[in-house]
Amino acid sequence: MVAAVAVLDEKISDLYEQVVARNPGEAEFHQAVREVFDSLGPVLAKHPHYADAGIIKRLTEPExxxxxxxxxxxxxxxxxxxxxxxxxxxxxxxxxxxxxxxxxxxxxxxxxxxxxxxxxxxxxxxxxxxxxxxxxxxxxxxxxxxxxxxxxxxxxxxxxxxxxxxxxxxxxxxxxxxxxxxxxxxxxxxxxxxxESGVLTGKGLAWGGSQVRTEATGYGAVFFVRDMLAAADDKLDGKTVVVSGSGNVAIFAIEKIQQLGGRVVACSDSSGYVVDEAGIDLELLKEIKNVQRGRIGDYVNARSSARLVTNGSLWNVPTDIAIPCATQNELNGADAAQLVKNGVRVVAEGANMPCTPEAVRIFGEAGVSFAPGKAANAGGVATSALEMQQNASRDSWSFGYTEERLSEIMTSIHDHCLHTAEEYGVPGNYVMGANIAGFTQVADAMLALGLI
Incomplete structure (x- = not known):
């Protein structure tokens, strides 16, 4: 895997400085913009009209x-x-x-x-x-x-x-x-x-909601991991996985991993993390988190094979695959170095921007296959759009049909990222592929709509 571009194109660098100056004190926004800008050098070299039309400047200013x-x-x-x-x-x-x-x-x-x-x-x-x-x-x-x-x-x-x-x-x-x-x-x-049922998504099934919406972000991230492994002639079956968090995304990522033959050995919440070498007992975790609204320590009290760790890092746990599903910047450079040392092969962001720029760089340099959140955790919003379709047509789809649609969408995203990375000379780089594919699609639409 090729590491992400580290040095900004001169034009883009000037634009980035303008973004920082116009949005003072907004560190997370600056980080997100920089992460996309790092990928745009090859795009502007191939399609300079994007810069000439002010697309990048307009994209970074909310409507x-x-x-x-x-x-x-x-x-x-x-x-x-x-x-x-x-x-x-x-x-x-x-x-x-x-x-x-x-x-x-x-x-x-x-x-x-x-x-x-x-x-x-x-x-x-x-x-x-x-x-x-x-x-x-x-x-x-x-x-x-x-x-x-x-x-x-x-x-x-x-x-x-x-x-x-x-x-x-x-x-x-x-x-x-x-x-x-x-x-x-x-x-x-x-x-x-x-x-107006289409005005909000994530609704209850009895009043306009969609099957699979609750599961979608976690399931989608695992489908993306499945496709990353398949692209390397591998599969999830038998792999050890660590998932951060124990909320909705994490729980359903764990569920799909187990369905595909993987073994999740650790998960977490804000109070610490549990390690369960026998594999996380999903039904127990659901009972504690979704019914009792308890803490991760309650899992250990009910499970003899598990231990609770209240200091240190979840990412010290040896694993083949890491899926951070908690919050932004939860996995830093030291965590990434430890994961690499322990032999991690695939990292997929189940949350939004959970890996720091240093962590992403370390994964890239080590050849770890890394999927950014804008690709790997797109399953949630994809299924929200499917919910909007059902609301618009006054229809309701089965769980199996909706999950199949989700799986197809995640495979399409995976393949689009992979093919775009290859087209722009960075084969295997999902970060570059996702950023360039997303950017060009939006940029082309903006050009078609005129200066608005």
Missing amino acids: RQIIFRVPWIDDQNQVQVNRGFRVEFNSALGPYKGGLRFHPSVYLGVVKFLGFEQIFKNALTGLPIGGGKGGSDFDPKGKSDLEIMRFCQSFMTELYRHIGEYTDVPAGDIGVGGREIGYLFGQYKRITNRY
Whole structure:
């Protein structure tokens, strides 16, 4: 595998400095932009008209940024105030599409990084959706159902005026699951007096949701790993896997890995990580996380073959395949070096930008096959688009049919990345392939639509 381009083209370097100057203090956004810019040298050498038309400059400036106050009352009758965000980044390919994140770390820079990534991720799916993202610095952890409902209703009371099935279609992300989507959709329906089911995705199956949507991001990441291995005449069966996180993405990544014959030996949450050489007991993990809403340590209390580690790094656990599924920048250079030392062969990002630039560089230099999140974790938004299709046609597809569609989309993304990397002289480089394939698709649409 060829390492990512380390030195920016002079034109792109000037543009990058402008982005940093125009968006001060937004480190995550700067990182996401730089990661894409690192891939664009060969594109501009082959297609200089992209630079002449100002495509790159326009791509890094959101079409719309919305920031609003979210007041709500807690269970002690105290007024709380959070900040809400929606960044509608690019609609060249379709309505803005991207999740809502409720987490105390959320600020404008995080939302812009996520929205920028979403542009290219959505383009890679081949489906007609643009890029956007949103959320709030609200922390749902420890809140009662009533507090979460009151917050969601207040959040939607402002957001509703900016969204619609042909305008902007939010979904869930960290801190926003089926419960939160339900409260948000209920308030949207109440305010608008319309059952516009296509305005939000990730809905419950009884009221417009899609089969496989809950599983889609985790399943999709594993399908991508399956295809990476197949491209190297290998398979997942018998491989050891480490998955970070124990939320929705991680749980369903573990499920699909086990279905394909792999053995997951470690997973984590913010309190530490568990190592279970016998293989993670998925049903026990689901019970603890999804039913009891417990901590990863509860798994060890119920499983004699497991041990809990509350310091050190999950990535010290020897593994053939690593799938980071927690949050941005969770896997750093030291972690990457340890994984390489322990013989890791494939790394696929199940979360958004979980590997630092140094980690990506180390994987590239070591010849580790590395898949960036905009390709490997596109299964979630792809299935959201399938949910939109079902809503538009008043239809409902079976689990098996929807999973087959997801598998086909992930294989298409994989092959597109691989072929694009080969076309631009960096064979096997999924980072370059994903960035260039996503960029050219959006850039061509922007050129066709004129200067907007």
